[in-house]
Amino acid sequence: MDNAFGQPQTIVVLGGTSEIGLAIAHQLLSPVTRHVVLACRDLVKGEQAAASLRGDGFEVSVAHFDGADTASHERVIGEIAERVGDLDVVVLAFGQLGHGEATGQDVAEAAALAHVNFTGAVSASVAVANRLRAQGHGTLVVLSSVAGERVRKANFVYGSTKAGLDGFAQGLGDSLVGTGARVLVVRPGFVHSQMTKGMPAAPFATTPDVVAQLTVKGLRAGRRTVWAPGILRVVFSVLRHLPGPVWRRLPLG
């Protein structure tokens, strides 16, 4: 359970090789940490990530988890909880960017991206929420994106999965009020990570460490939403209301 300073004993990262997910886990480490579980589809990469987190007084382990394999989610979450006890913070970090042109025109690619980023994220979140509700405490951190705030034509399948996920996560959070469990929705802008490697940076681009700092601050303050960086909240409150012809002409990639 989190202590009075909001420091969790047990941290789980779904998509345990995600740079943002790992940065959040790293920022959450404290003397009360007992277990960190990196749940990922590539166990070799997971072990490398685990090595970068290990320290004194807590265990870092790797579990197999595939966001696309929705039938396994309840079992995987259950097995992790059986092994490490109550889950204090679960970070839903898995996701794919896809290639805008391909996913916009290829039926199989569009469906595969939507399956992982939306269906898989919904399934894993419901499995986690059931566990947190039964415990009576714990936070699910959902990595949404500003890409879902107003969907860009350049990568509209990705953007739409984040729009759907964001709405789902807000509704899930509302449904958990009064249970002791909660949801924190994180909306990063462009983040320099494996996902965006080689891409030109968007305005207000940031790093996994900055997203992690803002996330941990939001967790400790009991916030429901975090923008990373915070200025994007203001920027998107304007962009959201631009007329379509103006929005379509913006050089947003």
Ligand SMILES: NC(=O)c1ccc[n+]([C@@H]2O[C@H](COP(=O)([O-])OP(=O)(O)OC[C@H]3O[C@@H](n4cnc5c(N)ncnc54)[C@H](OP(=O)(O)O)[C@@H]3O)[C@@H](O)[C@H]2O)c1
């Ligand atoms: N980077 C950005 O600009 C940005 C901005 C806003 C939101 N986000 C969101 O933040 C989250 C983390 O992104 P990141 O920047 O940390 O990128 P990242 O380092 O590429 O992390 C994405 C993670 O998702 C995992 N993944 C993909 N498909 C999976 C599947 N089917 N099952 C399990 N894991 C799977 C990847 O695993 P592998 O290592 O096996 O590929 C990787 O660990 C994503 O949801 C992303 O959409 C990122």
